[in-house]
Amino acid sequence: MPLQDLNWKRLNVFLTVASVGNLSRAAGMMGTSQPSITRQIAAMERDIGARLFARTGRGVELTEAGEVFRGHAEEIVKAMEGATNALLQIGSQIRGDVRLGLPPTVAHVLAVPLIDALQAHFPGVKVTIMEGYSGHVLEWLSQGRLDIGVLYATRQTSNLHTDLLAEEELCLISSPKAARTLGSKVTGEQVASLPLILPSRAHGLRQLVEERFAEQGIALDVSMQVDAFSTTLRLVETGKGCAILPRIAVADRINAGQLKALSIDEPKLRRRIMMATSPAQQPSEAVRALAYFARRHSVELFRA
Numbered sequence: 001m002p003l004q005d006l007n008w009k010r011l012n013v014f015l016t017v018a019s020v021g022n023l024s025r026a027a028g029m030m031g032t033s034q035p036s037i038t039r040q041i042a043a044m045e046r047d048i049g050a051r052l053f054a055r056t057g058r059g060v061e062l063t064e065a066g067e068v069f070r071g072h073a074e075e076i077v078k079a080m081e082g083a084t085n086a087l088l089q090i091g092s093q094i095r096g097d098v099r100l101g102l103p104p105t106v107a108h109v110l111a112v113p114l115i116d117a118l119q120a121h122f123p124g125v126k127v128t129i130m131e132g133y134s135g136h137v138l139e140w141l142s143q144g145r146l147d148i149g150v151l152y153a154t155r156q157t158s159n160l161h162t163d164l165l166a167e168e169e170l171c172l173i174s175s176p177k178a179a180r181t182l183g184s185k186v187t188g189e190q191v192a193s194l195p196l197i198l199p200s201r202a203h204g205l206r207q208l209v210e211e212r213f214a215e216q217g218i219a220l221d222v223s224m225q226v227d228a229f230s231t232t233l234r235l236v237e238t239g240k241g242c243a244i245l246p247r248i249a250v251a252d253r254i255n256a257g258q259l260k261a262l263s264i265d266e267p268k269l270r271r272r273i274m275m276a277t278s279p280a281q282q283p284s285e286a287v288r289a290l291a292y293f294a295r296r297h298s299v300e301l302f303r304a
Helices: 008-020 023-030 034-048 064-089 104-121 134-142 155-159 188-192 204-215 229-237 247-255 285-301
Strands: 053-055 060-062 096-102 125-131 148-152 161-174 185-187 196-198 222-225 243-246 260-265 270-277
Touching: 008 023, 008 034, 008 064, 008 161, 008 285, 023 034, 060 064, 096 104, 096 134, 096 285, 104 125, 104 229, 104 247, 104 285, 125 285, 134 148, 134 204, 134 270, 148 204, 148 285, 161 204, 161 247, 161 285, 185 188, 188 204, 188 260, 196 204, 196 229, 196 243, 204 243, 204 270, 229 243, 229 247, 243 247, 247 260, 270 285
Parallel strands: 096 125, 096 148, 185 260, 196 222
Antiparallel strands: 053 060, 148 270, 161 243, 161 260, 161 270
């Protein structure tokens, strides 16, 4: 993979670990977990086909390949920071309309901070938000109805320009009453014994969940197919069944005591959130401004 195609977030993770030589300390500095740091380093090593770090008694140190990679990574991050700083300085001069597509679970978390940031730094940029499941966002992008789409990685996204925003864990979401009989974690077999509320098979979340459970030889009991996020949450709250969603998408209801999120073991469910644009269109300055804040706030909000 070309170096310039690597995710900016991962380059910063790599440089932080290289600087402190310790995964735990790097995780603390970046406000995330050590397993998340480990996964991102492993993903980078897979992408470039070389080991970047070697373990020592005190932590980690750069390999020869890692030393070479570090210099190039520093140049890329410095150039990107310079470009975004220049963009911010002329923010008041940038004007235009941007059409943004978001899945409901992402919109619930990202829409408000993204609009707040744009209004503060780029008051001349006007945003139209279209909300739909990942499959809908992908279709709207292909039809030219969107300038930017945030969606989940699938085989169908390979013909788009994509940038990894985050990875998130999917959890079992239940009512507090149902959770009392399950504990803080559930196995795949336990999930299979529960009535589930999932979107229809046209949607990426349903496909991901069923594929991962099928790999373990587990068939799920999908009692209801619901393509509306808000309706799904109401049904779960009233005890009609359980859903499989990212914890962050229901954090407000968890904090209010309306829902519970339980980790799923065997299979672990994770999905990649991508920002995508059509290769047929040259992004405008307004689109670049929105993309900048989408990356920035995704790093802050979707920490693993």
